[in-house]
Each structure stands twice: as structure tokens, then as C-alpha cells.
Amino acid sequence: MSTSRNATLEAWMAENGYSSNSLADAVNSAVGDLTGKVGGLDGSSVRDWKAGRVRWPKSATRVALEKVTGLPAAALGFVPRGRAPSSALAPPPEDPVERRRFLTAGTALAAATVTASSGSSRRIGTSDVDRLQQRFTEIIASDHRHGGRLGIEQKSLALAGEALALQSSGSASQRVRAYVYACAAAFRSSAMWAAIDGRRFGEAMLHMREAQALAELSADPAIKFRIWSHAGTLYRHMGRPMEAMAANDVARSLSITRRDPLFASLGLARQAAIHGVAGNATAARRSFARAQDAMDRADPRANRPVWMISFYDQAELDSLALTGYLALGDYETAEAHAHRCLAALRPHMQRSKAIATARLACAQLGQEDVGPAVATAMSVSRNAGAHHPRVARMLRSFHTKLRATAPNSPTTRMWNQYVHATWKDSV
Template sequence: MGNRALQAALGDAGLTQEKLAEAVNSAIERMTGRPGRISDRVVRRWLSGQTRWPHPLQRRALAMVLGRYRPNSDSFRRRAVPPSPLQRRPSTEAAALALADEALALRQRGSCSQRVRRALYAAAAACVSSAMWAATDGRRFDAALGHHQRAASLAQESGDQAILFRVWSHKGSLYRHLGRPVDALDANDVARRLSITRRDPLFASLGHARHAAILGLTRDKAGVDRALGCAREAMLRADPGEGRPVRLTAFYDEAEVHSLAATAYLAAGRHAEAEARAHASLTLFRPHLVRSRAITTARLARAQLGQREAERAVATAASVDAAHPRVRSMLDSFTRDLRRIAPGPLYDSWEQQWTAA
């Protein structure tokens, strides 16, 4: 028999199952700041009665789309809602660009020494590079590419090797996310050839580790192993007491090397090695690296699924804090792979849990 009330409402609204899914996802985005993940498959479960009581957020979105939402005027109050991670990313991006403009405005206010001029350009470049990274993390790749052009120009004016490394290394990571390994390798090579990588082994180590992650996309197994070996060796040579930018030491350590190794081995189809590196990374993460931990745990789930250990992979995926847009994108990919590898009750249960998240 199914859900006759919903079937009738769908007919009255003149919507197909696909259009209803799109409209509900849009309503969820208006309420939460991030798109919903309702598919026409989920709608079919609602209509058939297989899912009798959707998640509260889904019910509210359904009511809004079908014109049935009537908030109680006594209990409904507009309240300040904390911004979602998706909303925070554009705000971080905008704030970083505003700071860059402020640094450049100071440059125009009067004459200054060459040292001060370069410092202002370096500050502006760092801010635009932060905007680039925020756009990349928020999956806004076109915006990130535009930010790179400006950041690279400002970094060149500054002459600051650490900033130049950051800008070009970020571009390599951006192209990796875009699935463009040749462009990614070229950009990362610019970073790796800077003189700062010869002066400071920690910069060299990061360059090698990110190179390994890119080489994974090309399935160059020997290249991945070689780059990871260089990253490890350079890290061992780095003087822990040497003064470095906080933006580097705040995230880059042995845990990050293992996490990038997991990325490389995943891309190369070496899932057992990827799982081992992800486990090693998770034992070493510092407490403040919450986002990095979530990303690595999502990589662990993909590595387990690649070994056809679907139940263990789902349990791992269920433990991930998916608040960050990049993590949600990773778990979307996990969901598609799970459907291909292990269709059936396990997938159905996970999909229902994931679309309600």
C-alpha cells in the first residue's frame, strides 16, 4: 500500500521522485547551510512505506517542499544558529581576503623600507593562500585557482621562500583534488625546487610527502615508495629547535606523513598498506588536529572497503565526524563504492544513516 498521504501530496505538487529529492535537498541546504543527500532511491523508500518515519530534518524539509509546514507560533522562535562548517569556510575565505587587502592598503599609505614592503607583500600572500586553501577544502576549486594566481604574484613580490613554498605546494594539492596529476606534479616541483627545501629539511619532507600523494594518482608504485622514503629521511634530519613558521609546525609532523602515505597508497590501489599507514597516523595525531583525524579516519574506511571488509569499513565510517565539507565529500565517495562493492542490507542501512546525517 505504501505511504498514501505522501503519494497524494506528491501528485498534488506535480513532482516526480527525482524532483522531490532535489527540492528536499535544497530545503535542507537552506536550513543547515549544506546540501541534503536525498536520492530518488530514498524517496522510493518513503513512498513504499519501507521507511516509515524519516529523520526529523528530512520530515521538516518534506513539509516545507509540499506546503505542509506549519510552525507552532507559541513554540517556534527564531534563534541564532551557529554557522555550519560549509558556511564557516566562505567566511574564512572572505576574512583572509579582507586581511590581504588591508596589508596592501598599508603599502599604499606612504613610503617604507624594502624590508617592510616585502613583509607586507608576504602577509598579503599568506592571507590569499589561506583563502585558496579554504576554497579548496570547501570544494570551490574554480575560486581556489583564482586565488592562487593572486597569491603567487604577491609571494613573488615578497621574495619570501616560505610563502612561495606554501603557495605552490597548495596549488599541487589543489590539482591533486581535481584529479590532474601532471599539473599537480609540476606545481609541487616548483615548491620542491625552492632554496628553502635545501636549507630546511622539514620543508623538503613536506614537499616529498605531498609528491607521494600525487604520484599515487599515476599508479607509480616505485615513485610513491621513493618519495615517502625521502620524506621520512628529510624529517629525521630536520632540527626540531629551528625557528619555522607556525603554519608549518602546527600541522606537519610524522602523523601527517603517514596520512599522506595512506592517500598515496589508496590512490595506487594498495589498500592494505593504506590501512596500515592510516592506523599509524591515528596513533600519532596531536589532540588539536580534529579535522586531520577525521580525514584520516575516512581514508581508513576507504582502505578497509578496498579490501572487501565492508562491515569493518562501515563501522569505521560511522565513527567519523563528518561536519567538514571535505570529509563529507570523502564519505560520499565511500558510499558510492560501498554500493558497488557490497550492495544489499549493509549498504541500505548505511545509506539511510548517511542521508539522515
């Protein structure tokens, strides 16, 4: 039986810098995330795909491939069994849960690509960029309210796909194309952040790689800073401080940190939090002091991207200090920064308020102030305690430490009753 090469897959691999071996490794890892058992593909498996010898991969492999690429298998040139090649962009008859979970964006991108290739062409202009930036502002606002939600990750991924599809829909100046790539990178970095915040670290790593590639195409130093700074946070949450420091150092080495002290401050504050996780108290204190000095020198009137001005201020610096000192076991200093953070938080920062409140409870419990600690923990938003993975994890840790610190206390019994009535299985 004759076979035709899968030129679509080959083009995607070339554009995204994947060799046969590296794509096999990425898919194997994604199979592991989905099934609990790492896949068994090698470079020859991917070469079979490219050669057309395998026209429709097996179910788990296909879902993993779609997770890695962000595209439906049909949009990658694969043909569902029993279908003619001309119907390759039609969805396969099955719709597994994981396919729906990861591929909202891929479907949108495939549809946009079909529309773009139908012969219609137009001039892409600043109004298109303005529209994308408005959607990005909506993503930022949603993140501040909720944070970590899978829906935010999926919407960000879909909007990144729309931005990339726009590149194929018409002609544009080099400047406008760079702006559109920057928008795509921004959306992908928001998907990355939502995955980090939701403790979906495997997905965050995939978004990180794509965001970094798009940021290079945009040549935008601000979005490069955001992505590498997020990478540092990702590794910190994964308990890998050396990689966290290396990624954050990339962000801090960018020219924008020399031009704008506020960017320098954020890089230093996140560096200090990493030092806290690594147990280096002296370096953490020094970096926090430098972060504060840089913030004090920053011009509040400077023109900055919306993602920066919407979250980084004195409250966020104190939140990062709270994180670092809590990790160091310096509970008194952590509590002081927690109170400063909560006093300065802007009203829209609901996600940040819940995280800081949960951390304050942990800092108070670390000082064996059981009554205030329980009162603080009980003030955490019920919605955040039930639905935000990081907050729920902190409250579970608080619950365990409380029972170890004061197992027979009436306050502990009150907390247990509150947990049962409020969150049940969440804590």
C-alpha cells in the same frame, strides 16, 4: 558625449600584469563559473572599459570582473548608471548573492584605500606586521578546526586586502614592506587553500595567481614554497597529475628545501601523493621513503613559520601516504598509514581527523572488511560529514562502493539507516 579614461582600471591591470586579452579571458572564465556559460568578451571589450566608453558593465560581467580582481567595480573606476563620477566609490544599488560571496575583501580594501588617500600618513613598523601575523595565526587555527569553509576564504581575502591597504597608508623600510607583502601573500594562500579544501577550484586558481605575485614582491622563500606546494595539491585534486608534479617541483627547487629538511620532506611527501594519483607505485614508494628520511633529519628546534609548524609532522606525512596508497589501490598499506596518522594527530587537527577517518573507511572497504569499514565511517564527525566538501564527497564514494560490495548485508542496511538519520542529503 565625451568620455574619460578609466585610469584606475588601467593601473590595476598594469600592477597585476593583465593585458586586455588576458583580462577578457579571465572574466569570461569567471562568467562561466557563475552562469554555466563562458562569457563572450574579447580584448576590445576591455579596451572599451579602459577608454571609458563602457562606464558600468552588465551585471554578470561585472560580478565576474569583481571575482577576478577581488575589488568592487566602483573601486576599479567604474561608475554606476545614474551616478556622478565623484560617487564612484559608493556601492551600486543592487547587491547580488555572488557579489556578497566574493567581494567582502574588495569592500574592505576600497575603504582602506580611501582612508589612506585622505591625507593621513604614518610610519608602518614591525608592530603592524606583528598584528597581521597574529591574524594569520587565527586563520590557520580556524582552518585546522573547520577547513574548506567559504567564510575562511572570505576572511583570508579580506585580510590580504588589509595588508595591501597598509602599504599605502604610510612610509616604511624596505624590510617592513617585504614583510607586509609576505603577510598579504600568506593570507591569499590561505584563501587559496580554503578554496581547494572546499573544492572551489576556479576560485583557488584566481587566489593562486595573486598569491604568487605577492610572494614575488616579498622575496620570502617560505611563502613561495607554501603557494607552489598548494598549487601542486590543487592540480592533484583536479585530477591533473602532470601539472601537479610541475608545480610541486617548483616548490621543491626553492633554496629553503636545501636549508631545512622539513620543507624537503613536505615537498617529497606531496610528490609521492601525486605519483599515487598518477598510478606510479614505484615512484610513490621511493618518494615516501625519501620524505620519511628527510623528516627524520629535520631539527625540531629550527625556527619555522607558523603555518608549517602547526600542521606538518609525522601525522601529516602518514596522511599523505594514506592518500597516495589509497589512490594506488594498495588498501592494506593505506590502512596502516591511516592508523599511524590518527594515532599521532594533534588534538586541534579536527579537519585532518575527519579526512583521515573517511579515508580509513575507504581503505577498509577496499579490503572488503565491511563491518570495520562501516564502523569507521560512522565515527566521522557529523559536522564534517555534513559541511566539509571533501569529507562529504568521500562518504558519498564510500556509500556507493558499499552498496556495490555488500548490497544485501545487514551492515549495509544499518549504514543506510544511519545515513538517512544523520546526513540525509549530504551523502
